[in-house]
Amino acid sequence: MSKVLIVYGSSTGNTESIAQKLRDILAEAGQEVDMRNAAEVSAPGLADGFDAVLLGCSAWGMEDLELQDDFAPLFEEMGSMNLSGKKLAAFASGDSGYEHFCGAVPAIEARGRELGAVIMTEGLKVEGDASAAPEDIQDFAGEVLKQL
Numbered sequence: 001m002s003k004v005l006i007v008y009g010s011s012t013g014n015t016e017s018i019a020q021k022l023r024d025i026l027a028e029a030g031q032e033v034d035m036r037n038a039a040e041v042s043a044p045g046l047a048d049g050f051d052a053v054l055l056g057c058s059a060w061g062m063e064d065l066e067l068q069d070d071f072a073p074l075f076e077e078m079g080s081m082n083l084s085g086k087k088l089a090a091f092a093s094g095d096s097g098y099e100h101f102c103g104a105v106p107a108i109e110a111r112g113r114e115l116g117a118v119i120m121t122e123g124l125k126v127e128g129d130a131s132a133a134p135e136d137i138q139d140f141a142g143e144v145l146k147q148l
C-alpha cells in the first residue's frame with residue numbers, strides 16, 4: 001500500500017470532481033489516499049510522508065496561462081513541497097476553447113521535473129467535469145497505480 005496525496009484547486013467544482021473520482025479509484029485499489037483542497041493547505045513540506053502526489057488545477061487565463069486562485073500560491077511555492085524523488089502526476093479540468101487547454105498540467109509537470117520529482121504518467125486533461133471522461137480518468141488512475 002502506498003500513501004497518496006491529492007491536492008486540487010477548483011473554482012466551480014470540475015477539477016474537484018476529478019479529484020474525488022481519482023480518490024475513489026485509488027482507495028478502492030487499496031491505497032491510502034489523502035485528498036485536500038488547495039485553499040486549505042500550504043506548500044512547505046506538503047509532500048512529506050507521501051509516496052506519490054497528484055496535483056490538480058484548472059486554468060483561468062485568456063492569452064496568458066493563469067492558474068486557479070487557490071492553487072496559484074502553491075504553484076509559486078512548489079519548491080518547498082519536498083517533491084524531490086517523489087512520484088508526481090498532474091490533472092485538470094478545462095475548456096478546449098481556450099488557448100492553454102488544461103494549461104496547469106504541463107506547467108505542474110515541468111516544475112515537478114525541475115524539482116526532481118518523477119512524473120508517473122502523462123497528465124490527465126478533462127473537458128468539463130469528471131462525468132465527461134470516465135474512461136480517461138480510469139486509465140490515468142490505472143497508470144498511476146502501476147507506478148505505486
Ligand SMILES: Cc1cc2nc3c(=O)[nH]c(=O)nc-3n(C[C@H](O)[C@H](O)[C@H](O)COP(=O)(O)O)c2cc1C
Pocket residue numbers: 009010011012013014015016057058059060061062065066068093094095096098099100101102103128129
Ligand atoms: C475567463 C476564463 C478563462 C479560462 N481559461 C482557461 C484556460 O486557459 N484553459 C482551460 O483549459 N480552460 C479555461 N477556462 C475554463 C475553466 O478552466 C473550466 O471551466 C474548468 O472546468 C473549471 O474548472 P474548476 O471548476 O475546477 O475550476 C477559462 C474560463 C474562464 C471563464
